[in-house]
Amino acid sequence: MTPQAVREWVREARRIVVLTGAGMSAESGVPTFRDAQSGLWANFRPEELATEQAFRAHPSMVWEWYALRREMIAKVAPNAGHLAIAAFQQRHPGRLAVVTQNVDGLHQRAGSPGVLALHGNIADDRWLDAPRACCDAQAPEAGTPPRCATCGNLRRPAVVWFGEMLPAAELEAAGEAAARCELMLVVGTSGLVYPAAGLARSTRGRVVIVNPGATDLDDAADALLAGTAAALLPLLLDEERNP
Ligand code: NAD
Numbered sequence: 001m002t003p004q005a006v007r008e009w010v011r012e013a014r015r016i017v018v019l020t021g022a023g024m025s026a027e028s029g030v031p032t033f034r035d036a037q038s039g040l041w042a043n044f045r046p047e048e049l050a051t052e053q054a055f056r057a058h059p060s061m062v063w064e065w066y067a068l069r070r071e072m073i074a075k076v077a078p079n080a081g082h083l084a085i086a087a088f089q090q091r092h093p094g095r096l097a098v099v100t101q102n103v104d105g106l107h108q109r110a111g112s113p114g115v116l117a118l119h120g121n122i123a124d125d126r127w128l129d130a131p132r133a134c135c136d137a138q139a140p141e142a143g144t145p146p147r148c149a150t151c152g153n154l155r156r157p158a159v160v161w162f163g164e165m166l167p168a169a170e171l172e173a174a175g176e177a178a179a180r181c182e183l184m185l186v187v188g189t190s191g192l193v194y195p196a197a198g199l200a201r202s203t204r205g206r207v208v209i210v211n212p213g214a215t216d217l218d219d220a221a222d223a224l225l226a227g228t229a230a231a232l233l234p235l236l237l238d239e240e241r242n243p
Contacts, residue, residue, distance in 0.1 A: 001208075001222070001223035001224070001225070003225055003227075003232060003235050003236060005223070006208050006223055006225065006236055007235070007236055009183050009206055009208070009223075010183065010236055010237060011239070012182070012183075013095075013181070013182040013183035013205070013206075014095065014182060015095065015096075015097075015177075015180055015181040015182050015183075015205075016095060016096040016097070016181055016182070016183045016184070016185070017096070017097050017098075017099055017174075017177050017178055017181040017183075017184045017185070017199075017203070017205075018085055018096060018097070018098050018099070018184075018185045018187060019099045019100075019101075019178075019184060019185070019186045019187070019189065019196070019199055019200060020098065020099070020100045020101065020102060020107070020187045020188055020189065020229075021100075021101045021102065021187070021188045021189025021190065021191075021193075021196075022101070022102060022188060022189070023187065023188020023189065023211060023212075023228075023229060024081060024082070024100070024102060024106075024107075024187050024188040024189075024229045025076075025079070025082075025102055025104050025106050025188070026188065026228070026229070027079040027080075027081070027228060027229060027230040028076045028077060028078060028079045028082070028104075028106055029072075029075075029076045030072070030073060030076055030102075030104050030106070032188075033046045044065075047162050049061075049062055049065050050062075050159070050161045050162055051161050051162050051163055052128075052161055052163070052164065053163075055128070055154075055156055055161075056128075059144070059145050059154055060143055060144045060145070063143070063144060063145040063156075063157075064143050066122065066157045066159075067143070069122060070122055070123065073104045073105070073106075073122060073123075074123075076104075076106070077106075077109070078106045078107070078109050078110035079106075079229065079230040080230040080231075080233070080234050081187070081228075081229035081230045081232075081233035081234070082106050082107055082109075082110035082112070083110050083111075083234075084233040084234040084236075084237045084238055085098060085107065085110065085112055085233060085237065086107070086110040086111040086112045087111075087237070087238070088237040088238075089111075089112055089113060090111070097114065097116065097174075097177040097181075098112045098114075098115045098116065099115075099116045099118065099174040099177065099178070099196075099199065100115060100116070100117055100118065100119075101118055101119050101189060101193060101196045102117070102119070103117070103119050103120055103121055103122040103159045104122060105117075105121050105122070105123055116170045116173055116174045116177070117170065118160070118166050118167070118170055118171060118174060118196050119159055119160040119166070119196075120157075120158045120159040120160050120167070121158060121159070122157060122159055124157070124158035125146075125155045125156060125157050125158050126155065126156060126158045127153055127154075127155060127156070128153060128154045128155070128156045129153050129154075131148075131153060132148075132151055132153070134148060134150035134151050135148045135150075135151065135153050136148055136149070136150075137155050166195065166196075171195065174196075174199055175199065175202065178199040178200075178202050178203045179202060179203065179204070181203055181205045182205040182206065183205050183206050183208065184199075184200060184203050184205055184206070184207050184208070185208050185210060185233075185236070186200050186207060186208065186209045186210065186211075186215075186217060186221070187209075187210040187211070187229050187233065188210070188211060188229050189211075189215065189217075190215055190216060191215040191216035191217035191218075192216050197216065197217060200217045200220055201217070201220050206222045206223070207220055207221045207222050207223075208221065208222065208223045208224075208225060209221045209223070209224050209225065210225050210227065210228075210229060210232050210233065210236075211224075211225075211226070212226055212227060212228055213226075
């Protein structure tokens with residue numbers, strides 16, 4: 001299948017879902033989990049850092065890992081792929097829904113409305129345990145999470161960690177969008193993390209995978225486009241562009 005044929009599917013589809021993963025932001029300079037572990041962190045697997053258990057056992061270490069990722073994400077910008085999606089949504093209000101596993105906020109910064117962020121946003125934080133009346137975050141020492149001076153409750157990144165439930169409202173809305181869409185573009189995800197990956201299996205619409213590598217969802221695809229998000233999405237979504 002060629003990008004030109006998929007452009008035709010985009011033109012025909014009244015409802016489109018774009019499901020994105022870490023590869024969507026790779027060309028903005030945000031490493032995927034596979035690429036993220038370098039330097040000091042080379043000996044840790046994300047699955048061992050991004051859990052409640054890890055945070056309770058080593059709060060400062062996990063907080064520091066997130067602090068570095070937050071700093072890095074604050075410095076990058078949406079790429080041509082994020083911008084092509086947002087521009088399509090502006091030209092065709094209500095026709096395309098973004099469902100993302102990313103926590104970097106780049107779709108929102110590109111101008112996409114109503115992004116369904118299944119795994120939260122790394123810029124936000126919340127209480128680790130249900131807050132009590134005393135809970136008031138104290139300024140932390142560098143490299144430690146803010147805590148309540150009275151009960152010790154900690155602030156934690158407001159992202160969905162491995163083993164945690166996804167936000168119910170976003171997951172339900174994403175499930176409905178997937179069930180109703182006529183075309184789903186699955187961009188930059190390995191398709192290994194559920195329930196997000198299940199959305200590509202639950203749709204009755206056409207499924208197109210945009211990824212330079214093989215994914216676990218390839219068997220569910222009507223078309224595989226081997227290429228990157230920033231190169232292919234403008235080609236697929238910008239009607240004015242010459243193929
Ligand atoms: P993953 O790291 O498991 O897989 C990344 C996928 O992106 C791979 O299939 C790779 O081939 C592909 N890819 C790499 N460069 C690409 C490009 N330029 N264009 C298109 N595809 C490209 O990521 P995942 O499937 O999203 O799952 C891992 C989990 O990690 C998710 O839950 C996600 O929330 C989290 N995560 C998020 C970010 C972020 O917010 N930017 C970064 C790392 C991890």
